[in-house]
Amino acid sequence: TQLLEQSPQFLSIQEGENLTVYCNSSSVFSSLQWYRQEPGEGPVLLVTVVTGGEVKKLKRLTFQFGDARKDSSLHITAAQPGDTGLYLCAANAGNNRKLIWGLGTSLAVNP
Amino acid sequence: DTGVSQDPRHKITKRGQNVTFRCDPISEHNRLYWYRQTLGQGPEFLTYFQNEAQLEKSRLLSDRFSAERPKGSFSTLEIQRTEQGDSAMYLCASSLWEGGADTQYFGPGTRLTVL
Numbered sequence: 091t092q093l094l095e096q097s098p099q100f101l102s103i104q105e106g107e108n109l110t111v112y113c114n115s116s117s118v119f120s121s122l123q124w125y126r127q128e129p130g131e132g133p134v135l136l137v138t139v140v141t142g143g144e145v146k147k148l149k150r151l152t153f154q155f156g157d158a159r160k161d162s163s164l165h166i167t168a169a170q171p172g173d174t175g176l177y178l179c180a181a182n183a184g185n186n187r188k189l190i191w192g193l194g195t196s197l198a199v200n201p
Numbered sequence: 202d203t204g205v206s207q208d209p210r211h212k213i214t215k216r217g218q219n220v221t222f223r224c225d226p227i228s229e230h231n232r233l234y235w236y237r238q239t240l241g242q243g244p245e246f247l248t249y250f251q252n253e254a255q256l257e258k259s260r261l262l263s264d265r266f267s268a269e270r271p272k273g274s275f276s277t278l279e280i281q282r283t284e285q286g287d288s289a290m291y292l293c294a295s296s297l298w299e300g301g302a303d304t305q306y307f308g309p310g311t312r313l314t315v316l
Contacts, residue, residue: 120302121302121303121304123302123304123305125307130290130310130312131309131310132205132207132292132294132307132308132309132310133244133292133307134307135304135305135306135307138302138304140302176241176243178243178244180305182302182303188234188246188249188257188303189246189303189305191243191244191245191246192243193242193243194241194242194243196241
């Protein structure tokens, strides 16, 4: 069974702090996506990474795909209250399989 | 707006009633997914279609649940004889599967409350 483990499960920080969220697996994936979800809404795609070692930046968010394509991290610099939400990772094992989902990291950024 | 749309956004029903949800995917997308999500958890896979073919159903999908995508465009998810445990957010997503990254785009969801 392929699993995606996200850590931490919950995170509460003050505005201006930095944080990193992790998405780990023992399986190799062909691609991995990060989503952010606000209460009562569907997940919104942030980024897709496909190459081992790939780093993508989206304003204050930095995403990295592990060299072995088994793990990924999301780093937020100078967090703002608007970053509050549920961060989800999802990965594709290829071979026409459906996405595997992590359980999410619930982030609260306090003003 | 050319994103994924879902209807209705909210549904309140009494236990035992049937409900049907609709999803309109992004027009050029060939894959359509249904998920269920409870508060604070990630999406739980229910089923997915590639064009009009239903390729996989979760074992969590009881016989009371059925999904269709008759023309390979919009899809419906029906729940018969609803139970209180069916209360959740039902999410639809679509993707353009071309053999690479299966990047899914989500609709806003349908919030079901079973009384």
